[in-house]
Amino acid sequence: MLLTITCTRPDDAAWAATDLGYLLHKHPDRAQVFDQSYGTAHVLYPEATEQRCTAALLLEIDPVRLVRGKTRGTPEFSLAQYVNDRPYAATSLLAVAISTVFSSALHGRCARRPELPDTILPLRIELPAVPCKGGPDRAERMFAPLGWSVTATPVVLDPAFPEWGDSHYVRLELAGTLRLADALTHLYVLLPVLDGGKHYWLADDEIDKLLRAGANWLPAHPERDWITRRYLARRQSLVRTALARLAEIDDAAPEELDAVDEVEVADDAGSDSTGPVTDVHPAPRHDGTRSPLPEPQPAPVSLAVLRRRAVMSALRATGARRVLDLGCGEGVLLRDLLADKMFEEIVGVDVSTRALQIARRRLDRMPGAMAHRIQLRQGALTYTDAALRGYDAAVLMEVIEHIDPPRLPALAHSVFGAARPATVVVTTPNGEYNSLYENLSAGGFRHTDHRFEWSRAEFASWAASIGRNYGYSVRIESVGPEDPALGSPTQLAVFGTSERATTMAEEARR
Structure with missing residues (x-):
């Protein structure tokens, strides 16, 4: 069972193709071996240069270890347990290997190079044999909406007997420009879906696994229901719960997008996100050869997702461990924070008890081991709260624009003066960009x-005044597709303190 991931460096890129090794946490100069419950996983690099780097995950399956402990009385006891396609075809066993061997990359973490997980990379993924009973069309319907250029070539049953026709396996090649973490989550979810079965016990936490891996793309996928049913092996109780939770995520999108359809606007405003490629098969030329495949295009990503990614990237860069989400609302950012083990203590604060109740319901669905890392507090951000002092970082994501301007000094004192975290990340809409919204x-x-x-x-101007009054340095960044004249739809500021700045600010206030 083989998976290869190839990264090719554009000429103008500031990174090297071998940075793939940092993302995968596997050094290109070494071949590494990882024991799995059903066999052995090998990671090696067939090529590794600054221009092009390929990582290979080779999975050796031991069919005996898969069935060890099962008795003759079990329904699935048969010769098929020992003579099957599991050592060769990319199934849920490969998805499990991805989640264990490439765990950090799957979750978008890189301790040595924290900026890399958010880097958009030109990637090519190859899988020699994937079970796909729907044929190439099914593979295209799964991956093309996610921005992949798909080449799915049927594997013949036997080259010596072409009259037997094709098998239900395809050689799958995917080309796309996206984050490595997103590419791995696509494989983690969709390989078991194409196979149509799990090769391990299906427990109730499978819903949480599905939602964690697919949160950024599954709710809007045109095959969402079919993917969910196949991933959960058609266990109706799990499927109903999962679809309800996906619908809840999808229903929250307009609120997250500040009541404006920012996905469509991003395309209208000149975003690089042009949507999935639909013509994935090269057309024949007059001379019988085929035209090259179209350049792969990244999947359109909502501004809400880009905003959360930017906030998470800013927090990771500071090394913060204890974080405040001020104005947390219904807990969308809290879920991202919880999913990253870097953040050891998380506090969500909001004035709305209803929003906190919804956030609590959503957080309660996450694995129980995460519960001790988070607490929710009801409170107004314009009033000081001694319990919020001493944290590494605080986030005000799309919050300040909901405060009446005369109350902003009170919010500034509460956050930057009284609570005084080492880092404060603030996002707010760019009003100049609004003219690009047709609706x-x-x-x-x-x-x-x-x-x-x-x-x-x-x-x-506001950010600079906060820096002067409270002793913070300020860095302003853009989030979302940028218009040459009007800027980006969201503006983000990162405020940071130092010992000297803190002392100067206290003396100035005295």
Whole structure:
């Protein structure tokens, strides 16, 4: 069973193709071996240069270890347990290996190079044999909506007997430009789905595994229901629960997007996200040869997702362990924080008890081991709270624009003066960008509860005043597709303290 991942470095890239080794946490100069419950996984690099790097995951399956402990009385006891395709075809066993051998990469973590997990990479993935009873069309329907250029070639039953036709296996080649973590989650979910069966015991926590891996793409996938049923082996009780939770995520999208359809706007505004490639089979030329495949395009990603990624990247870069999510709402960012083990203590604060109740219900569905890392508190951000002092970082994601301008100094004192975390990350809409939203009237705001939506200059002025008054350095970044004249849809500021700055700020206030 073989999986290869190839990264090719563009000429203008600031990174090397061998950075793939940092992302996978496997050094290109070494071949490594990992024991699995059903065999052995090998990781090696057939090629590793600054321009092109290929990592290979080779899985050796021991059929005897798969059935060890089963007795003759079990329903599945048969010769088929020992003579089967498991050593060769990419199934749920490969998905398990991805989750164990490439765990850090799957979860978007890289301790040595924390900026790398958010880097968009040109990737090519090859799998020599994938069970796919729906044929090439089924493989395309699974991967093309995620931005992959798909080449699925049927594997013949026997080359010596072409009249026997094709088998239900395909050679799968995927080309796309996306994060490595996203590519691995696609494989982790969809390989068992194409196979149609799990080769391990299906427990109730499979729903949590599915939602964690597919949170950023499964709710909007056109084959969402079919994927969910196949992933959960058609166990109706699990399927119903999973689909309900996916629908809840999907229903939350307009609220996360500040009531504006920012996915469509991103494309209209000149985003690089042009959607999935639909013409994945090269057309024949007049001379009988085939045209090259179209350049792979990244899947369109909502601004809400890009915003959370930017916040998470900023937090990881600081090394923060204890984090406040101020104005946490219904817990969308809290789930991302919980999914990253780097964050050891997380506190969500919101003025709305209803929002906190919804956040609690969502968080309760996550694995129980995570519960001790998080607490939710009801409170207004314009009032100081001694319990919020001493944290490494705080986030105000799409919060300040909901505060009446006369109350902003009170919020600034509460967060930057009283709580005083070492780092504060703030995001807010860029009001200049609003003219690109066709469904937004002139002078209108993206959400009915917004009290203002600042221009870039207004946000920079506010951030600078916070830095002067409270002793923070300030760095402003753009989030989302950038218009040459109007900037990006979201603006992000990272505030940081130092010992000297803290002392100066305290003396100035005295």
